[in-house]
Structures are given as C-alpha cells and as structure tokens.
Amino acid sequence: MKTIKILAVAAILLLSHACNTQVEKKENTKSLIPEEAIFPKGELGPATNFTGNAYNFGLVENDSVYNTLAGNVYFEKGARSNWHVHPSGQILIVLDGEGYHQLEGQPKQTMKKGDVVECPPNVKHWHGATENNSLTQMYILPKTENGIVTWLEAVTDEQYISN
Template structure:
C-alpha cells in the first residue's frame, strides 16, 4: 500500500512539473498559443526584425479583400508603407505600436482595432518588450495592395511624437 501511494505521488509530481514547463514555454513564446500558424518570414527589405505572415483570405474578384495574420517578434516592425484603399488592423495578442505619418506613435494592445485611411503613410510592429500578433484586412484590392517605402529608423520607432 505504501508503495502505491508513493508511486501516485511521484506520478502526480511529474505531471505538475511537465505542466509548469509547458506554461513557462508558452509564456516565453506566445506563438505556441496562436490562433493561426506563424506563417512565412517577411522580406528583410520590408521589415526590421522578424515578422511572419500567414494568409487567411486570398484576394478574388468576388470579395476584393485580402486578410492575413502577422506575428512580429519583439522590436520587429514594418517599413513605412501605404495602401491605396486603406487597412484595418485587429490586435489579437501582445503589444505593438502604429504610427500614421505626422501623428504621434500609438500603443496598440489585444482587442484594439485600428483603421488606417487610404494612401496614408504608416508603420506598425511590436514593442521592445512584447511580441505582437495582428490581423490585417485590405479592402477594395482592385485598387492595389501595398506600396513599400523606407525603413522606420530606430529614432522614429522609439519616439513618442
């Protein structure tokens, strides 16, 4: 009987240790809890740091809308860019920044919805301390998708103005 109790206690401890390690891994790597797969690494010419894109809704002539998910590692960000018909960003996890040209940089958090007006220079990405997962929606794709511009400088990224 004592052996059986000891075995049960030992197995219980092993299960708790495994569960704690899994929770630690998920806390250090939020993409393990992601709704969508991480996706493909974005082109270095369009991003500073690592950003991964996963397409969700392919463009077609019926919906004329492109939808995808982007996971930004800490400090990763897009270049300045614009969309002919604007863009909608929905923050799914983490924290990030977005900035419309001529306006102060804004913090964005899980649950935020950002509407970027048509043909407005802007950038977005993760904060220095947290990764960011966002969904993007590009409407009216018959007008085009994106025009990539110059990288966001470190000074622009860290500036609150």
C-alpha cells in the same frame, strides 16, 4: 456494513487523488506552454519591407468576389514594417502582445490586445512590436481592385523610439 464504509472511504480517497492529479497535470501543462497562437507563425517577411523578424500567414486570398486580403502577422520584439500605403486603407486587429502604429505626421500610438486600428486610404504609416513585447495582429485589406500596398523607406530607429 463495515466493508461498505471502508470501500466508500477508499473510493472517495481514490477519486480525490485522481482529481488532484488532473489539476496538477493541467497546471504543469499550462506553465509549459509559452503562448498559444491562434494561427501558424507563417513566412518570414522580406528584410526589404521589415526591420527585425515579422512573419505573415495569409488567411483570405485576394479574388474577384471579395476583393479583400486578410492575414496574420507575428512581429518579434522590436520588429516593425517599413513605411507604406494602401490605396483602400487597412484595418488592424491586435490579437496578442503590444505594438505601435503611426500615421505620418501624427504621434506614434500604442496598440494592445483587443485594439482595432484603421489606417486610412493612401496614408503613409507603419506598425510593429514594442521593444519589450512581441505583437500578433490580423490585417484586412479591402477593395484590393484599387491595389494592395506600396512599400516605402524603413522606419528609422529615431522614429521608432520617439514619442
């Protein structure tokens, strides 16, 4: 009987130590992983269309069935697109970080994780990360049979920092 009690106590101590070790490992692993991205970083966008580093990863290729493009863009801190227009508009879904978007003639707006932004057809606009945060956004371009994008001039530093 005494042996069974000793074995039971030993088993409880061993199990308790194993659970604590697993919790410590999870906590240590969690602190070592900086940011878990949903999609790969993608290809660096051309400097002719972006200020700073922005990376595109295509998710849905354009075709004659869906006539839609979708992808993910990761903007490093301070990176932004040039002004541009989409003939059928654009939908942005913020997956992580914080950024800005601006429609021409309107004040710059802040976007955060979970926000959905609709850029109307043929309206000049830009979007990108804030000065202190990166931004991960998904984009959806509908009705691509009307065209995809027309890239315009760079967003100036004054436009970027203005309210």
